[in-house]
Amino acid sequence: MPFTLGPSAASAGYRLVAFNQIGSTNAEAVARARDGERGPVWFVTSEQTAGRGRRHRAWIAPRGNLASSILEVMNVAPAVAATLGFAGGLALEAALRALSVEAISRSPASDELKFSLKWPNDVLAGQRKLAGILLEAEPVGGGLAVVVGIGTNVVAAPDGTPAPATSLRTLGIDVSAEALFSALSDSWAEFRNIWDHGRGFAHIRRMWLQCATGLGQAVAIKSGGTLIEGIFETLDEQGCMVVRTAGGRMVPITAGDVYFGSAASAGAR
Numbered sequence: 627m628p629f630t631l632g633p634s635a636a637s638a639g640y641r642l643v644a645f646n647q648i649g650s651t652n653a654e655a656v657a658r659a660r661d662g663e664r665g666p667v668w669f670v671t672s673e674q675t676a677g678r679g680r681r682h683r684a685w686i687a688p689r690g691n692l693a694s695s696i697l698e699v700m701n702v703a704p705a706v707a708a709t710l711g712f713a714g715g716l717a718l719e720a721a722l723r724a725l726s727v728e729a730i731s732r733s734p735a736s737d738e739l740k741f742s743l744k745w746p747n748d749v750l751a752g753q754r755k756l757a758g759i760l761l762e763a764e765p766v767g768g769g770l771a772v773v774v775g776i777g778t779n780v781v782a783a784p785d786g787t788p789a790p791a792t793s794l795r796t797l798g799i800d801v802s803a804e805a806l807f808s809a810l811s812d813s814w815a816e817f818r819n820i821w822d823h824g825r826g827f828a829h830i831r832r833m834w835l836q837c838a839t840g841l842g843q844a845v846a847i848k849s850g851g852t853l854i855e856g857i858f859e860t861l862d863e864q865g866c867m868v869v870r871t872a873g874g875r876m877v878p879i880t881a882g883d884v885y886f887g888s889a890a891s892a893g894a895r
């Protein structure tokens with residue numbers, strides 16, 4: 627089955643470039659933007675050989691997983707563009723929920739089949755990472771090239787990752803990368819519209835908080851050599867994670883590795 631856009635994405639004017647294999651769909655999107663591509667256009671594959679993760683890590687995935695990047699050149703400040711990643715998490719969560727109806731009806735009480743969003747940009751199934759999002763932005767002629775790269779573990783999850791991972795196949799959700807992409811492209815079109823160049827971020831933020839994992843829980847964030855510990859209070863209007871420290875200070879976090887629960891005291895060290 628080839629990759630195709632969903633009907634809403636196609637009628638909204640999105641385009642699609644699909645590859646049998648490529649180094650990184652994010653790198654391809656950035657290179658095309660430098661060459662004058664304005665989007666909105668998706669770059670997709672079911673096999674990356676040089677996938678990029680957040681914090682300069684590699685994103686390793688076997689053939690059959692979904693690597694998808696949406697490129698759009700827009701006139702927004704980089705700080706506003708950064709909030710588009712939250713729309714990406716919501717779009718993927720909505721697509722996954724729609725495709726999991728059958729699996730959920732077989733095991734309605736299963737915690738493993740509950741999808742949630744982990745700050746900044748992971749999609750979890752139960753407590754395990756199912757997908758990650760890497761947002762990259764670069765000024766080009768005519769605006770800021772914004773690339774939201776979404777990697778989803780469809781057929782397999784990597785071993786030995788800092789946070790435990792899972793895949794749709796492990797969860798008993800029988801869906802291909804191509805079918806997932808079609809659903810994702812439609813839900814992206816919906817949440818991208820709500821986001822509306824950042825004007826709709828207040829709405830995105832409210833929806834994101836409803837899907838968030840770890841709100842009100844102990845959290846530790848490791849960023850470079852710094853460790854911040856406290857309670858995950860909220861997401862602020864800029865997309866920062868707000869942590870209340872033991873001394874009552876509210877600290878906005880812009881980046882870092884996030885650990886909840888027992889991992890907040892053990893894993894972060």
Ligand code: BTN
Nearest residue numbers: 650652677678679680758775777
């Ligand atoms: C993370 O570290 O959790 C983010 C991973 C993002 C991976 C996706 S796969 C599609 C796109 N292309 C890349 O090279 N990376 C992103």
